[in-house]
Amino acid sequence: MEIQSVGIRNFLIIGEVDAILSGRGLTRIAGENLDDTTSSSNGSGKSCVLEAVYWCLFGDTLRNIRSADGVVNNTVKKDCSVVVQMTDGDTKYQVERYRKHTKKKNNLYLYINGVDSRGKDNRETQEFIESVIGMDKISFANSIIFGQGHSKNLKRFSEMSDAEKKSTMEKVLNIEAFARAHEHSKKALSGLSSEVDILSRERNNHLNRIEDLTQSITDCKRRIADGERELLQKKKTVAEELKYCIETLSSEKKALSDMPETKDVSDIEDRISQCEELERSEKIKRDSLTKRYRERRDEIIGLKGRIDGVVGSFKARVAALSDGSDAGEHCNHCGSVITVDSIESHKDYLEFEIADNLRSVKSLSEKLESLSKSYESRKEKLETSMRAARDLSKQFTSELIYQNKIESKKQSLKSRIDTYAQEIDFLKNRIAELEEETEEVPWKGVLRSHEREVDTLREKIKSLDSEIEQKSEEINYVKFWVNGFSRKGIRSFMLDKVVPYINERLNHYLTILTDGGIIARFNTVKQLSSGEYREDFNLEIKNKKASETYEGNSGGERRRVDLAVALAFNDFISSRSGKRFNILLLDEVFEGVDAEGLYYVIKVLEDLARRKSSVFVITHRDELKSYFNDEIVLQRKDGMSISA
16 A cells, blocks of 8 residues: 655645655655744644644544644634545545535545545545555554654554553454454343343342242231131121021011901091091080070179169169158159159159069079079080090090001011011022122132232243353353453464564664664563563563663663664554555654664664655754655745745
C-alpha cells in the first residue's frame, strides 16, 4: 500500500499544502515561523503534514484535540479538508474528509478508481476505509510514525503500561477477536452464572414455598378435622331439632283432631242481634214511657202546686176577712167592695172555693198515684223484657265466645302445624346441606390446591435441577474458553510466538544505534522476589556501560532505545498487517542524542530510506540538512502555514 500524495486546506495551522509523499527517500521536514522569529521553526506546522494524513484516514488526531471542530484553522474558521491518494497494485484510492466545509459539510468520501464508494453514512464509510488499509488507527500510527509520545494514539511502546502493550500487540497480531471472544466468553460465563443464580434462587424459593405449603397443609388437615367434627355436631343438633319438630307436629295434629266441631256462628250472631234489637226496642219504649210519665207527673204536680197556691191564697183571705182587715178592699174574685156585712158571705165563698180546690188536689193526688202505679207496672214489664233479652244475648254471646275460642285454638294449631311443617322442611334441607358440606369442607379445596401446588413445585424443582445441571456443564465449557481466550491462554501463546521476532528486530536496530553497547529483549513473564513467575509484558535492557533499567540510562540512550523499539514494532506491524506502507515519519528523532549517537541514528535512517519509498524526519536542526536528499519546508505567516 503506497500513500502517493496529500492535499491539505485549512487544517490546524496549515492553510494550503500539497505534497507528494511517495518516492522521496530520506526527506527532512522543516519549518519557518515568520510570525514569531524567537520560535525558530516551532509552531510552523511541521508535524501537521502526516497528522493530516492520519486525520483524513481515521478522523482522529495524534495530538489530544477533544473537539471535532478543533482541526479547523483558527484564522479561516471553515472549509477544512484533507485529500489523500493511495494505490494498492492497480487499484487507486482517494479519501476526502471535510470539516465545517461550505459545500461538503462534515462528510467523508471514498473513491475507488474514480468511483464514489461511500457507505450509507460516515461511520460505514470509515469502516470500509479501515478494511482497505488493513489496520486500525493505533496500529497505523505505530507502524508509520515515531513521535514524541504525547498523543493518546501515539505513545512510545517502552512507556506503555503492561495492559497497553498487550492491547497494542493484540491489535497488531489481529487477535483482538480472541480478546473479544474472551470478553464474550466472560459475559457468557457471567450470564450463565447469573442464570444459575437465578435458577438456584428460584429453586430455593420453590423449596421455601413447599415448606410453607407443607405447614399450610398440616393446618388445613387440622382445620378439616375440626370442621368435620363441627359439622357432625351440627348434623346431630339439626337431627334432634327435626325429631322434636316431627313429634310436636304429630302431637299438634292429634290435638286438632280432638277439638270439638264448631257450630255456625252466623245463626248465633243473628240471635244476638235480635236480642240486642229487642233490648233496644224495649229500652226505647221504657224511655218513652218514662218521658210521658214524667211529663204527666210534672203536669199534675204543677197543677197541684198551683191549686195549693190558690188554697193558700184563699186561706189567707179568709184569715184577713176574719180580722176585718180587708174591709173596704175590693174582692179579688168578684171585684166588689168588701163590707162588714159582706165579710161572711165572702168567707163562705172562699171556704167553698177552698174545699173545691182541696177536692181537686185530692183528685190530682189520686191521679198521680194511679199514674205512678201504672208507670211502675209498665216499666217493670219493659225492664223484665229488657233483662230477658239481655240475658238471652249474654247466653248467645257466651256461646259465640266459646265457638270463637274453639275456632281460634284450631287456627292456632293449624298455624303451628304449618310452622312445624316448614321447620321440618328447612331442617331436612339443612341436613342435606350439611351432608354436602361434609363432602366439601371449606379447607378441603384449599388442601387440594396446596397439594396440587406442591406437586407442581416439585416438578418445577426437578426441571430446575435438570436445567441447573445443564447450565453447570455449559459453565464448565465456557470457563475452558474464558481461560483459553485469556491473556494466559492462546493470546499469551501467540505473544510468546512473536516476541522472538520483535527481539531480533529490536537488537538489530540497537546494534546499529548503540554500536552493540546495548541489548534488550521483551519478556512475557516476570520473576517475583518470591521466585514465582507472573505474566508481565516487560522490556529488559542490558547496557555494558550503564544501568540495566530503562530509567537508569541517559536521555540520549533512552531515545535510541525508544527508536529501536519503535522501528522493531514498525517492522513487526508491517509484517503482520499485510500492508507495508511506503512511508515512515520520525518526529524529532535527534532530540537528546549526542554526537556519537547522531552518527548511529543517521546510519539507521539511511538504511530505512533504502528499504522504504519515503522516510520523513521532522527536525529543526539545520546542521543536519546535508544528510537528507530532499526536504519539505513549511512557512508560517499571518497565522497559517504553506509550502515554502
